[in-house]
Amino acid sequence: MKLQEAKAQFIQAWGSLGAQWGINRTMAQIHALLLIAPAALSADEIMEELNISRGNTNMNVRELINWGIVEKVLVPGERKEFFIAEKDIWKVGTAITAERKKRELDPMLKVLQQLQKVEGDAKDKNVKAFVDAINGIYKFAKHTDVTLNALIKAEESWFYSTIFKLLK
Amino acid sequence: MKLQEAKAQFIQAWGSLGAQWGINRTMAQIHALLLIAPAALSADEIMEELNISRGNTNMNVRELINWGIVEKVLVPGERKEFFIAEKDIWKVGTAITAERKKRELDPMLKVLQQLQKVEGDAKDKNVKAFVDAINGIYKFAKHTDVTLNALIKAEESWFYSTIFKLLK
DNA sequence: TCGAACTTTCAAAAGTTAGTGAAAATTATT
C-alpha cells in the first residue's frame, strides 16, 4: 500500500470512529491528519488536504484545542499559526475521557442525586420500581466516576501497565 | 419532587445521554421508561407515555432487543407483546460495551493492521511519522481490546469489585 | 377459512446538524 492511500484510509477510519462517538467527523479527520503529520500544519494545509472550508477548519481546530489534544505552535519567521497534535496516544485517551466525563457523566450524576429525593408512598409499586432503578444506576455511575477519576489522575504508564497485567 | 416529574426528568436525561453517545434519543428514552417501569409494557403503553408513533416505537424497541438490553415477554392470556428491560445495570453496561466494541473497535483494529503494511522509504520523514503514529495507536487499540474482552467475559460482580478496590 | 388484533414496513415530511464562504475583526508590518 502506498503512503497516500494509507493516509486517506486512516483519516477516513478515524473520522467514522469520531462520528460514532458524537465527535464531529471533520474534527476527528483534522485530528487524524495532525496525528500522522511529520510537522506542524497551517490552517491552509489542513484545508487543502481535507478539502474543507476555512470556517470549518477554524472551528474544528479550535474545538480540538479546547479538548486539549491539539496545540497552536508558532514557527519563527512565519506569520501564520501552525497546529500540532499530542502524539502520545495514552494522553489523548486521557484527555478525551476527561472531557467526556465532564460533559456526560458529571451532569448525569447530578440529576440522579436529585431524583433520589422523589417523594411518595414506599408501598406504591411505581415508586418502588423507580427508586430501585435510580439507586442502581446511581451506584453504577458513582463507581464509574471514581474509576475514571483514578484513570485521569494517573497519567503515568506504570499505572496502566499494572492494570493491564491484571486483566491479561 | 413528585413521581411523575421525576420520571419525566429521568427519561429526558437518559435520552440526552444516549444522543451524545450516538444512540438515538427515542431508543434511549424507551429504554429509560422500561428501566423504571414496575412491570412489562406494551407497545401501546410506550407510545402513549412518550407520545411517539407506532412505527417509531416498533423500530426502536427492536433495536433495543438487538442490543440485548430489552426482552419481549409474553403475558398469558394477552395477545399483545410486552417488553421489559434488563434491570441489572452492570449487565446493561456489559451489553452496551460489547455492542460498541463490535461496531467500533473491531473494525478499527482491522484497518490499523492493514495500515501497518504501508510501503516506502523508512528514511522519508512522512513515512516515518505515519508508521510511528499507526504503531502507537495499534498498541493502544489492542490493549483496549484485551481489556474490554476481559470485562465482557467477566460478568460476575466479584470481578468488578476486585478492580474497584484496586482503583479506590 | 375468515376476520380481528396486532406488528412491521416504507415513502414522504419534519427536524437536526454540519459546512460554506463572504464579511467583520484582529493582528502584524511598513
Place this chain on the structure above:
DNA sequence: AATAATTTTCACTAACTTTTGAAAGTTCGA
C-alpha cells in the same frame, strides 16, 4: 496610521437523520 495578512464569525444552505402514519403483512382464535 495605513495596509496587508490572517483569523473568526455567522447567516445561509446542503446533507443527513428521525419520525410519522397509512398500508401491507402476520398471527391466532372461532
